[in-house]
Amino acid sequence: MEEETTLQQLRSKATELLLREDWNESIKVYSKFISLCQQLLSNTIQQSDLLKLQKSLCLSFSNRAEARFRLRDFEEALKDCDEALQIDNTHFKTLVCKGKILLNLNRYSLALDCFKGVLGLESQQCNGNLEMLNGFIEKCKKLDYLSRTGNFDVSDWISGGFSGVCPELGEFVGNVEIKRSEISGRGLFSTKNIDVGSLILVTKAVATERCILPKCSNGVLGENAQLVMWKNFIDKVNESASKCPKIRHLISKLSIGENEDDLEVPDISLFKPETEGVNFPTEDLDVDKILSVLDVNSLVEEAVSSKVLGKNSDYYGIGLWLLPCLINHSCSPNARRLHIGDYVVVLASRVVKAGEEITFAYYDVLSPFSKRKEMAKTWGFQCECKRCKYEEEMQSKPEIGEIEKGIERGVDVGCAIFRLEECMRRWVMRGKEKGYFRASFWKAFSEAYESEKTVRRWGRKIPALEPIVDSLVEAVGGDERVLKVLVRKLKKSGNGFAEMERAIKLGRGVYGKIVKKQALRILLELGVHE
Numbered sequence: 001m002e003e004e005t006t007l008q009q010l011r012s013k014a015t016e017l018l019l020r021e022d023w024n025e026s027i028k029v030y031s032k033f034i035s036l037c038q039q040l041l042s043n044t045i046q047q048s049d050l051l052k053l054q055k056s057l058c059l060s061f062s063n064r065a066e067a068r069f070r071l072r073d074f075e076e077a078l079k080d081c082d083e084a085l086q087i088d089n090t091h092f093k094t095l096v097c098k099g100k101i102l103l104n105l106n107r108y109s110l111a112l113d114c115f116k117g118v119l120g121l122e123s124q125q126c127n128g129n130l131e132m133l134n135g136f137i138e139k140c141k142k143l144d145y146l147s148r149t150g151n152f153d154v155s156d157w158i159s160g161g162f163s164g165v166c167p168e169l170g171e172f173v174g175n176v177e178i179k180r181s182e183i184s185g186r187g188l189f190s191t192k193n194i195d196v197g198s199l200i201l202v203t204k205a206v207a208t209e210r211c212i213l214p215k216c217s218n219g220v221l222g223e224n225a226q227l228v229m230w231k232n233f234i235d236k237v238n239e240s241a242s243k244c245p246k247i248r249h250l251i252s253k254l255s256i257g258e259n260e261d262d263l264e265v266p267d268i269s270l271f272k273p274e275t276e277g278v279n280f281p282t283e284d285l286d287v288d289k290i291l292s293v294l295d296v297n298s299l300v301e302e303a304v305s306s307k308v309l310g311k312n313s314d315y316y317g318i319g320l321w322l323l324p325c326l327i328n329h330s331c332s333p334n335a336r337r338l339h340i341g342d343y344v345v346v347l348a349s350r351v352v353k354a355g356e357e358i359t360f361a362y363y364d365v366l367s368p369f370s371k372r373k374e375m376a377k378t379w380g381f382q383c384e385c386k387r388c389k390y391e392e393e394m395q396s397k398p399e400i401g402e403i404e405k406g407i408e409r410g411v412d413v414g415c416a417i418f419r420l421e422e423c424m425r426r427w428v429m430r431g432k433e434k435g436y437f438r439a440s441f442w443k444a445f446s447e448a449y450e451s452e453k454t455v456r457r458w459g460r461k462i463p464a465l466e467p468i469v470d471s472l473v474e475a476v477g478g479d480e481r482v483l484k485v486l487v488r489k490l491k492k493s494g495n496g497f498a499e500m501e502r503a504i505k506l507g508r509g510v511y512g513k514i515v516k517k518q519a520l521r522i523l524l525e526l527g528v529h530e
């Protein structure tokens, strides 16, 4: 029969393309094969032919699923798996492929059911692949546990000097909700008390783009390289959005930096992995909208965590992580982010009370008000956080401007600190407010504590490092630069138990709850030698 010959040819061609890993072409040929096969099926009466055609159809859906999976078109790949499983719900290859897709969509418990189902088949194929199947089952169990509890530990990776691939993380959304924010538009709020170093959320990027940027002679990072990187990044986001209705829907909910108070408040459940199966409306998302969203919401992989977590210092990465897009900036943040592989981890950098808004820093908060104002401008907003409001009011005091100018001119930093502390005493400032100003003038504090000459010269006329560290943590949470100065001092003076405890506590607010003390020590050491 002519059709049978065509069918035969299409199948051989598709298999050949699949083996050559030409995924796009193999999908095209399998699609032709599938539609011809379906046509023939509707006209076939003989039972033996029917079974043969169904078997071929099942295999081609399965192979097309594999090709789509390789192209990360998970939604369509999943549909193909379900078509194949409707014909044969014990089809080994399809079940394994479906498990892998679900794992990539962070639907760990469903993936686990899938792999367990395969093991239950007790077929020959299954027995020959026991190791692979058990590996997947272990991985699903681990990630499912992580996504339910947020308990993960990167100690071994750190202790091993960041060698090998970075640890696998599971998506996790802690006790948070999305509400209207006093800062701007919507924000993320805690629903329970969160202690220092605890995870708030872990989420995988929609897309990331990374490169090592060449430095030009004037020290500016290569402009061309940045443009290429930005273009690639936009293409990747576009591709992810075109393949996944959930991503498209969530991107459409993000701010473009205008009229934020009119934006709808989405339910937090939309951002959780288990909503993957929900039918999201298919909205139009034009490139202009994507560009505006990326402008406001993409994050640079924080230089410090990229560096500390085993990457090159000239390395530059940009990405879009959906739920963190609902987190506002504050110059007095209570959270910080770490980047591990394609995941962003948001952790509490100080104690967060139930009902408090979760905020992290978009730019350096250990800088004076005037500089922060400039940085907010480049982000396209005027910062509405409590610290900025307070410091704005205090700008009327001429002493503040004088101290700032003095530090810029290079006056003795001990003198600047002495003056600042004296002013704050005179103005009867409260604890947190003092912390705000100490954070603004951190440059002077760090220089003073790092210089034995300054410390000797000013002695008790300037505060000791430890109460300043506590005051800074209260105002801006854990910060690796503060930790570095503290650990250096500890090294010089020999480790007192109380001081070490202070450093470990601060370390938790910077790197999270690194369970093994040895790993935390390695991180502390890394900071010192930088």
Ligand SMILES: C[S@@+](CC[C@H](N)C(=O)[O-])C[C@H]1O[C@@H](n2cnc3c(N)ncnc32)[C@H](O)[C@@H]1O
Pocket (backbone or CB within 6 Å): 183, 184, 185, 186, 187, 254, 255, 256, 257, 258, 260, 263, 296, 297, 324, 325, 326, 327, 328, 329, 330, 331, 379, 380, 381, 382, 383, 384, 385
């Ligand atoms: C990533 S979004 C944060 C979530 C946003 N509020 C929303 O409703 O989608 C960034 C935008 O939020 C606003 N924003 C964030 N932090 C702010 C702050 N401290 N002060 C004023 N606006 C802020 C700015 O419009 C900024 O462009």
